[in-house]
Amino acid sequence: MVDDVVRTLGFLCMGSRFRRIGERLQADTQQIIEEYGIVIQAAQYPFLAALDRAGALTIGELAQAVGITQPGATRTVSQLLELGLVDMQAAPDDQRRRLISLSRKGQELVDYSKQSVWPRISAAVADLCGDLNGPILAQLAAIEDGLAEAALARRAAKEETT
Amino acid sequence: MVDDVVRTLGFLCMGSRFRRIGERLQADTQQIIEEYGIVIQAAQYPFLAALDRAGALTIGELAQAVGITQPGATRTVSQLLELGLVDMQAAPDDQRRRLISLSRKGQELVDYSKQSVWPRISAAVADLCGDLNGPILAQLAAIEDGLAEAALARRAAKEETT
DNA sequence: AGCAGTTATATAACTTGTTATGTAATTTTC
DNA sequence: GAAAATTACATAACAAGTTATATAACTGCT
Known part of the structure; x- marks a missing residue:
């Protein structure tokens, strides 16, 4: 039986190791989500939670809130838009900023998720x-x-x- | 200042969180590697370490050793082949199995890396x-x-x- | 010996993060 | 007040993992 090099090498491969733990946790989380018949990805939940907690946020604020880079946030937001879970509108005072907020459907999903x-x-x-x-x-x-x-x-x- | 939702939500987003820590660690590790003028990716090192430690291994054994799935191992091995760091040959007793071993260049890189x-x-x-x-x-x-x-x-x- | 099942690897498509760069809107500076 | 710099978002290409599936080689059964 080949032993687990990543584990044996200790601090040398911590990056890979954290990453693979994260991926497995996400996969397991996804399993639970699907049992409830919910059609979103595990990685999208933090966005909904952030909006529920803070109200409308811009793309940049969302990226910061969930701890990823801006292009990643842009992509996830566009997925949530397609799912109809969030609304997007330009900020009145600054046309560059996009304000993202939970749609009615999104709020319902969050409320349901919170208790289930x-x-x-x-x-x-x-x-x-x-x-x-x-x-x-x-x-x-x-x-x-x-x-x-x-x-x-x-x-x-x-x-x-x- | 928007707070870090992933962190605030505690156990709910552990998957994302582990994953993003892993990615940042890997990025930092990559920085160090590049300072030494070495041309490999951080994620390839565990493969070389496994081969150095255990001698020739098959694709499947390598996957197990570094803790990823077989398709991931196949891809990384093919990258290492292109870099000339490993050799591949079919096992004499079983043509399905591919035995991967460090090439001379690969062994030199491992020896150098071990001490630097x-x-x-x-x-x-x-x-x-x-x-x-x-x-x-x-x-x-x-x-x-x-x-x-x-x-x-x-x-x-x-x-x-x- | 041949057929069925299993095993080892390869390939394809996807996920979720990244960096690098482009574009449009705003702000600063002269 | 116009040019230059900055900011906010979008887009493209890449990285490193995943699952699902195909293919080729081996094993076992009759």
Whole structure:
């Protein structure tokens, strides 16, 4: 039996490792969503949640809220538009900005999800991550903050080469 | 300032969150690799490490070793073939199996990497993840084991519906 | 020996993120 | 007030994973 190199190499392959964990979690989350007969992708939910929480947001604000880049947000928003879950209109004071808001259908989906799918997903994931050995959410937050500090790895590199 | 919905929603968006952390780590890792003038992708390194560690492996064994699916392994191997870093030949006893091994050039790259890039990457990532608050590697291993148990989320679902 | 089933790899299409770059609207500067 | 710079979004091309399916080689049964 070949052992798991990524795991054995420890810190060397953390990128791949985080990524593949994320992909599997998303796939499992998708399973749960589909059991409820809901027709959206797992990755689209954070957008709806952000709009529900904050009201209308621009593309840029949405990207920031869900933590991805602007082109990614543009694409997901256009999918949600096609699904009729959000509305888009240019901001009155600045024609460049597009204000995205939950449509009636989108709001209904969010309201339904809040009391059905979301608790189920949270429970399943918490069962997987949280019950094990502690405050993984805090650890992830710390890692994200570290990454946000303008790429720690890159900084370390500059120190060395300059 | 819009807050980070993914983070605020806690366990609900763990998939996206792991994934985006992984992608950023990989991007940073790539930066380090390029500083050394090495022309491979961060995601290809685990394959070379696996071959260095275990000798010749088939496509299927490689997929298992680096923890991805077989089509993903097939693609990465074909990239490494084009780069001249590995050799491929059919297994003598079973023409279906393709034995992949490090080429001379590949072995040289691994030997060089072992003493230059890999320690640098490990150090940078450990600095980011390990120094903070403990044994994150153990936690990830536990999560991966949980996921491997045939999709925990899905099992939970079946309990409920049957 | 031949046929059925299984296994190993290849290929195609998709997902969800990325970077790089283009375009239109606004703001700044002279 | 017009030119230059900036900002917000859109578009294109790529990366690295996925699932689904096809093909070729092997194994087992009668």
